[in-house]
Amino acid sequence: MTTSDLIKQLFLSFHEKDNEAFFQAAREYIEHEKRKKHTMVAKELEKALYAANGSSERGKRFKNTLPIPRDTEKGFPLLEIQNFDISLDSLLISAETKQQLEQIIREFKDADVFATYNLINKRKILLCGKPGTGKTFSARIISSVLQIPLVYVRFDSIISSYLGETASNLRKVFDFVESGMWITLFDEFDIIGKNRDDNHEHGEIKRVVNNFLQMLDNIKGDSIILAATNHQYMLDPAIWRRFDDIIYYELPDENIRKALFELYLRPIKKDPDINLPKAVNMTHGLSPADIKMITEEAMKLSILDSRSCLRQDDIEKAINKFIRREKVKNNQMGDV
Ligand SMILES: Nc1ncnc2c1ncn2[C@@H]1O[C@H](COP(=O)(O)OP(=O)(O)O)[C@@H](O)[C@H]1O
Ligand SMILES: [Mg+2]
Structure with missing residues (x-):
């Protein structure tokens, strides 16, 4: 052939x-x-x-992997298996947060040693903080570094549309997770926050959450379970208690914003007059994902202008465009 x-x-x-x-x-x-x-x-x-099929003890579990579970009624897949190749260095974050992530990775690698002391590595982790601060990205990194595929579950897509089906969907997802060794991410774990005001659905949501927590408590196997949310302040104390670790993603400070600009502008040649500290000042309160978007826009502006070199005004234009966009999004344009 x-x-x-x-x-x-x-x-x-x-x-x-x-x-x-x-x-x-x-x-x-x-x-x-x-x-x-x-x-x-x-x-x-x-x-x-x-x-995925390695000869190690852990790898062997893959052989019995179940087919991807689907929603019974609508037939859509309840999870996605993803593979990434991203190093921990691509995540620019406070030293404390990075250490927490590193420890989770190291504990996983040393799980066998821990076991001889009757200790269990941290397996259930809640990732929280504002959008665009690196929660989903971190799950991908943990999966990359440990070379274990990511089982990606959009928590709200399983739940919000078909409340009646939810328990059975959750059960299918957990059965799948238990059949192998995975890094599992329940992303957008926000359902509780979003629906709190809606009394009609509230009882049902509460049941779903309890259901989830019960399954989380009883889960078998050594997989790492991550749950990510932007609305941690709305989560019940009952939920917090279930996790072995809680990682909080802060918005980047000046040093990290500077490093983000440097990282994401790396592909392009820069005018020597570029004033990064000014750009850093102008982006107070923005997330890493926002800054990434701004740098991409700035590079595009200079490329569209047929220049081989990025200038300060490309960056500032991109920042102002972004800020305007946020105002539109947040309905702050001043019109009624
Ligand atoms: N701390 C960070 N350091 C570097 N890049 C980041 C960071 N946080 C986010 N990014 C970039 O922004 C993208 C979106 O971030 P994501 O992880 O999806 O945010 P969220 O916290 O909302 O899940 C990432 O894929 C990555 O390219
Ligand atoms: Mg995310």
């Missing part, structure tokens, strides 16, 4: 969810690379192919 035949085979088997055919085509492709004496490539591919 030619390379393109093999790749086609990979794609087809992916669509047909035919694991065996997928594996066979992947193996053949690796052999193909070996024959071409691309030893390094073959090694990397082997590592990637077997990462």
Whole structure:
């Protein structure tokens, strides 16, 4: 088979969810690379192919992975398996927060040693803080660093639309998580906050939350469970107690904002007159995601202007555009 035949085979088997055919085509492709004496490539591919199926005790659990669970009524998938390659260095955050993340990663790696002391690594973690501060990003990083795929669950999509189905959906998600070793993220864990005012739904939501907490309490296996929310102040104390650790994502201070500008403007050549401290001052109160967006806009402005060099006014224009956009969003334009 030619390379393109093999790749086609990979794609087809992916669509047909035919694991065996997928594996066979992947193996053949690796052999193909070996024959071409691309030893390094073959090694990397082997590592990637077997990462999920590794020979370690933990890896073995993957073999019995269940099919992706779906909503019974509407048929949409309840979770997504994602793989990333992001290092912890890409997260610019206070030293304390970073240490907390590092400890979770190290505890996971040392779980076997802990066990001999009857200690259990931190497995249930609540990530909270304003939007765009790196909660979802952190889950991806933990999954990357530990080389364990991320099971991504949009908590509110499972719940809000079909309240009656919720318990069964949750059960399916937990069954899936228990069938393997994953980093699981229940993202947008905000349901309780959002619906608090709505008395009609409140009772039902409370039941859902209790249901979730019960499943969280009784979960089997060694997977790490993360839940991320922008509305931590609305969560019940009963929820807080269930987590082994709570990580709070602060808005970036001046130093971190400066580092964010430097990181995200790295791809482009800069005018020597650029005044980053001014940009840093102008972006007080903005999140890392906001700053990323601003830097992308600034780079686009300079590229559209056919300049090879980013100027201060590109950055300031982008900041002002962003601030205007936020005002529109928050209905602060002054019109009635
Ligand atoms: N602390 C951070 N350091 C560097 N980049 C960040 C940080 N926080 C967010 N970003 C960037 O912004 C994007 C969106 O952030 P995200 O993690 O989705 O925010 P949220 O806290 O709302 O989940 C990330 O994918 C990343 O590119
Ligand atoms: Mg998020």
